Amino acid sequence: MLRTGQGWQLVRERAVVGMLFSASSVATVTTIAIFLTLIVNGWEFFSVVPMREFLLGTVWAPDFVPRSFGSLPLVKGTFQIALGALVVALPLGVGSALYVSEFAPGRLRAVLKPAIEILAGIPSIVFGLVALFVISPIVRQLFPGTGVFNAASAAVALGVMVVPIIAAISEDALRAVPRELREGAFALGATRWEAAWNVVLPAARSGVIASVILGFSRAIGETMAVTLAAGLVPNMSWNFLEPTQTITAFIANRAGGDLPTGSIEYRAIFALGLVLFVITFVINLVAQFSLAAQRRKFS
Amino acid sequence: MTRVPGRSPFVALTFALGMIACSGPDETIRIDGSSTVYPVEAAWAEEFGPGLEARITVAFSGTGAGFQKFCRGEIDVSGASRPIADGENSDCAVSGIDPFRIEVGQDGLAVVVPRSNDFVDHLTVTELNRIWTADQSKQVNRWGELRENWPDREIQLFGAGTDSGTFDYFIEVIIHPFDGSDTKGRSDYTPSEDDNVLVQGVAGSDDGLGYFGLAYARENAERLRIVPIVDDTDGEAGDPVMPTDENVESGRYSPLSRPLFMYTDGKPVGVLAEFFRLGLSEEGQHLVQDVGYVRLSESTRLANLEKLD
Numbered sequence: 001m002l003r004t005g006q007g008w009q010l011v012r013e014r015a016v017v018g019m020l021f022s023a024s025s026v027a028t029v030t031t032i033a034i035f036l037t038l039i040v041n042g043w044e045f046f047s048v049v050p051m052r053e054f055l056l057g058t059v060w061a062p063d064f065v066p067r068s069f070g071s072l073p074l075v076k077g078t079f080q081i082a083l084g085a086l087v088v089a090l091p092l093g094v095g096s097a098l099y100v101s102e103f104a105p106g107r108l109r110a111v112l113k114p115a116i117e118i119l120a121g122i123p124s125i126v127f128g129l130v131a132l133f134v135i136s137p138i139v140r141q142l143f144p145g146t147g148v149f150n151a152a153s154a155a156v157a158l159g160v161m162v163v164p165i166i167a168a169i170s171e172d173a174l175r176a177v178p179r180e181l182r183e184g185a186f187a188l189g190a191t192r193w194e195a196a197w198n199v200v201l202p203a204a205r206s207g208v209i210a211s212v213i214l215g216f217s218r219a220i221g222e223t224m225a226v227t228l229a230a231g232l233v234p235n236m237s238w239n240f241l242e243p244t245q246t247i248t249a250f251i252a253n254r255a256g257g258d259l260p261t262g263s264i265e266y267r268a269i270f271a272l273g274l275v276l277f278v279i280t281f282v283i284n285l286v287a288q289f290s291l292a293a294q295r296r297k298f299s
Numbered sequence: 300m301t302r303v304p305g306r307s308p309f310v311a312l313t314f315a316l317g318m319i320a321c322s323g324p325d326e327t328i329r330i331d332g333s334s335t336v337y338p339v340e341a342a343w344a345e346e347f348g349p350g351l352e353a354r355i356t357v358a359f360s361g362t363g364a365g366f367q368k369f370c371r372g373e374i375d376v377s378g379a380s381r382p383i384a385d386g387e388n389s390d391c392a393v394s395g396i397d398p399f400r401i402e403v404g405q406d407g408l409a410v411v412v413p414r415s416n417d418f419v420d421h422l423t424v425t426e427l428n429r430i431w432t433a434d435q436s437k438q439v440n441r442w443g444e445l446r447e448n449w450p451d452r453e454i455q456l457f458g459a460g461t462d463s464g465t466f467d468y469f470i471e472v473i474i475h476p477f478d479g480s481d482t483k484g485r486s487d488y489t490p491s492e493d494d495n496v497l498v499q500g501v502a503g504s505d506d507g508l509g510y511f512g513l514a515y516a517r518e519n520a521e522r523l524r525i526v527p528i529v530d531d532t533d534g535e536a537g538d539p540v541m542p543t544d545e546n547v548e549s550g551r552y553s554p555l556s557r558p559l560f561m562y563t564d565g566k567p568v569g570v571l572a573e574f575f576r577l578g579l580s581e582e583g584q585h586l587v588q589d590v591g592y593v594r595l596s597e598s599t600r601l602a603n604l605e606k607l608d
Contacts, residue, residue: 061486063483064483144505145505145506147504147506147507148499148500149489149500149504232491233489234487
């Protein structure tokens with residue numbers, strides 16, 4: 001009686017563990033499936049368009065004559081806007097993390113932290129509208145002659161979007177720095193600011209760097225705000241007052257039309273998806289290494 | 300594909316479902332095709348469907364896709380913003396379908412600049428070609444290159460996306476007569492299939508220039524100015540012409556006005572014929588104007604009505 005009961009329990013437990021395993025493997029399987037889809041469709045694209053032309057060409061005009069599949073303008077637009085976003089997000093994100101973790105009194109902290117997190121919950125389409133109808137008019141006022149669609153508006157909106165990511169991860173890293181380090185600094189006569197800037201921040205360096213890299217990766221993959229506000233003109237200009245186009249904006253714009261399945265333009269979307277996948281994959285990998293370095297340091 | 304504000308595939312879907320939900324009538328009319336013609340079809344279906352005791356479904360998948368379905372016999376009426384092409388005709392012939400063309404209204408493409416622009420008094424078709432061409436030897440990027448007394452500032456271009464029938468039409472009359480039919484003009488402008496985005500772009504850029512369906516230009520008249528066009532396609536320049544109802548109707552607003560069609564399989568009979576008679580009636584033509592297009596000239600209207608008898 002007892003033995004059968006135990007046997008039954010064992011079976012049940014194994015079944016539950018099995019179910020949990022399949023749940024956790026869905027994520028992995030999905031990632032692999034997405035990667036394969038991109039590879040298969042992208043591969044057929046590269047059988048028509050040489051990879052060299054795709055990676056190094058500076059004209060992106062898939063629907064025009066002569067056709068041109070040089071992806072550099074889109075890659076440039078993607079990095080341009082993500083870097084612009086970092087210019088906004090880095091000081092705001094790290095600054096707020098430093099304040100919340102090192103200076104804010106308990107009660108203020110209890111208000112500030114959720115407030116920053118709420119920012120992360122705002123849908124990206126809302127940021128797109130803000131970029132188009134609030135930021136862009138301001139940019140046009142500051143720089144007369146600028147068009148309504150420009151890279152600067154999208155970059156600023158994206159920067160604000162990325163702040164919560166940088167703030168949250170940086171703050172975790174700063175708080176992970178052992179108390180003893182701060183106390184040691186105070187014992188040596190350092191002010192709170194000196195302790196925060198010269199001791200805590202350097203100690204949490206890899207975590208802060210990881211937060212910035214993850215924010216950058218988020219900015220690269222973001223679609224809505226750039227589709228709405230950056231214009232849809234692929235070019236090689238680094239002028240933030242001109243319109244530009246990112247990889248994501250092109251895909252979003254093109255996939256919405258009646259693209260015939262199997263056509264070269266259709267495959268081009270997958271090839272671009274592959275480029276985006278590789279870029280964000282490498283960046284996330286670097287961020288993971290950086291975070292791991294942080295953990296090793298204090299464990 | 301000119302889009303009327305507030306219209307979306309969802310509206311089309313709910314509308315189609317709504318029509319299906321009307322129980323009782325046994326006749327069914329299935330309409331699909333051009334998204335430019337769609338507002339006309341939807342307005343007619345809404346207004347005349349109940350009286351005809353017909354169940355009318357209206358969708359828009361584009362002129363080309365509409366003809367594909369039409370030639371497979373999947374729909375009864377195909378809306379088109381251009382005449383049926385030879386290839387499509389032979390596709391239809393294969394399945395024994397005989398395209399019968401009815402002209403239902405007219406559309407004009409408006410060339411617009413923002414209200415703040417006070418120097419562009421008119422543009423010739425040749426000038427439009429130089430703005431939109433891909434041919435570097437004559438392409439212009441600045442107003443000053445076009446006319447000497449215009450400011451030396453870069454023109455910011457907004458136009459239809461390559462998916463749209465509006466793009467095909469614009470290229471056909473502005474690019475092809477000058478540069479040959481194997482080019483599609485320049486690609487470095489802000490394209491969109493959504494005319495509201497284009498309105499936003501031109502209105503928000505002091506040096507903006509764009510083109511889209513007349514309905515949108517008129518609706519945003521306080522922010523946009525419609526530019527009169529001089530047709531000099533064949534070398535002879537006429538007077539600048541505004542796309543007024545009168546000029547589109549008479550064909551004077553050339554070459555940027557175009558007829559809108561609906562195609563049926565052979566001469567329509569029964570309820571379908573009645574549907575078109577109503578559409579070509581005074582009331583039906585009023586509806587064409589209500590949705591932002593231009594009614595047929597009286598002679599064209601009567602000629603098309605006669606074709607139905």
